[in-house]
Amino acid sequence: MPQPVGKAGLNGEGALRSLADLPVGTRAVIARIPLDDPGTAAELAALRILPGEPVEVVEVIPLHGPLLVQTAGGVYALGRRLAGRIAVHGKP
């Protein structure tokens, strides 16, 4: 089952937030991506949606629609549930 990323700190990595919780215009650094499906993980990695990579939320489609993020590689649309499972570092 998908596990949403909690807002509390995990493994001493500092406060983590879910990518899906970020408002439009927020820049963040990815902390963790879901690894349970190797195919999706590999595709995320190829698209540079990887821990340590910067992302900016450029559009959020309302009513639980997809989230659009700009990475160094391009603009990608992520389903809200997938975005919910990507953790980013919280604001310092």
Place this chain on the structure above:
Amino acid sequence: MSTLACHRTPSAARRDGLTVALAGNPNVGKSTIFNRLTGLEVLTTNYPGATVEVNAAVVRLDGRVLTLVDLPGIYCLTCSSGDQCAAREALLENPPDVVVAILDATNLARNLFLVLQLIDLGFRVVVALNLADAAEHAGIRIDAQHLQDLLGVPVIPTVATRGHGLREVLAEALRASGRPPVIRHRYGPRLEGEVARLAGQLDGQMPLPARGAALLVLEGAADAGILAGAEPASKSAWTERAAAAADRVAAAYGEPASMAVARERHALADRIAAKVMVSPGEFRGRAAWRVAVRPATGIPLLLVVLAAIFAGLFWGGGALAALVDGAWATYASPLIRVLLLTVFGEGVVVRTLLWGLDAGLNAVLSVGIPYVLTFYAVLGVLEDTGYLNAATVLLDRVMRGLGLSGRAAIPLVAGAGCNVPAIIGLRTLRTERERLIAGTLITLVPCSARTAVIFGAVAYYLGWSWALALYGIVTAVVLGAGWGLNRLIPGGTPDLLVEVFPFRIPAFRTVVRKTWVRVRDFIFVAVPIVLAGSVVLGALYETGLIRLATRPLAPIVEGWLGLPAVAGLTLVFAVLRKELALQLLVALAIVEFGRGAENLLSFMSKDQLFTYALVNTIYIPCIATIAVLSRTLGRQRAAVISLGTVALAVLLGGVTMRLLALR
């Protein structure tokens, strides 16, 4: 024991001549290059997942025979969706002599990721630096020579839409085929150390060079068939060693080996891109898609687009139909009649042949082509601007309610052109459940042939509002079926993960060419079937056997649907091609009541025409669709879907007829 065959190219099943595969990220102009090089009909589009089967074509260049393979767009060779598997299978199981890697020059670093992976796997690579014009326009300048030196493979700037640089790419591919593959780059020493150690433990049976195989395994693709030739005992021993190596990499990097390899490759791609980028420029065109994906503007835009398609079909298609019909009646029809009478003389033979050669051909030209042509022209523009791609984002929310991701919107829209390629396109979807739901819904989407019937019968004789009402009913049926299937079939809906491309102004030539190829396919496939169908129906009619043939249908067609029994027979024939239904009906009307705009109405009432078009739209997809459906989803499911649509169509048709009678 082990052979360190670092510079061995993947072993190929030998064919005549050379095989050149075209690989690249989605939307980099791969299919455009393929079309340009082959003059062949692979459809190029500005959305991911358009090239769904691996297309191949044989061409001659400088006296040599080349097999060109157009792979689906991929970001990496580690499986996720079905089309990436197809690309990987084509590359690994049937390795080409040369891979032409097509790059988007406006997004160099990310595109280099795949190039590095291809070189890692030991392929002879030639790089086509495509969209050179768009890059130049954005002020991006890349030192191609420097890139060539760093990668160790030829790099040629190209503009696919204008054909620039493409012959040079092929010529370089020919030259490269005679050289051993080159790997000039290396990743970080820790990773390379583990890769070398793992590679040293491989035995010589691998279809890949040892370093490439070791990297691929660390990337988590141990099932990729790279151990196909190995003994079971050595296979299991090696799998253990691979797992141990992956663990060591994970420990060293603090993340899974697959992520570590991807990170190293991105870092190297970044360094190379930074070195060869003379001027980074500023790439524009990112903003336009926002209008299409934001509901506040996207939904009105979607409605405008749908209205434009509808208006184009109604007025454009309608005008074309009237023009063709008039010309046929004035010039072609009398000529054919005279010719046939001269050869065969008056009788049953001539009357039967006239069904096919006069009425049948007339129907193809005036019912099929105008609407099919118009639809494909509009679809081509929508694809090549990138609008369809943006629409998948907007539609994701709606699609989720049907158990689909936004990605499925593309095959569903393609289904409005023709169900067959749309069903083949299901390979781009991630789960079997999604393929099953989308496959069922595609068969309910009116393809251009059914659209021709809706417009040719309903819009033409009853007016546009009736056609709109019919589309409303069909939309409700599709949404209802998706909603039901989503609840019926266990499992979850996969997440959306697609790239959003900048909008482009479509190249006129590409759109015209694509429309022509699609319409040409339609003509070549449709005309013989329509001719044969018309002649058979004509023979039944002229010999009076039609009464016998329609009798078994009468209870359903006449009793429940309230249609003339003969109309039911045309519906049965329409299993061959859906537009055949109306074409045969028109032919029948011409024979019975003579030519004229009102002929169908003297044959059937308005209510009957509406019901007829509705039943034709929903019941059973054509035979080609059933065939591809059973290949994709299995015979049993195809049978259930087909019979289900018949039941649904008959039920809805009868109910509609009774509701219309209440007015």
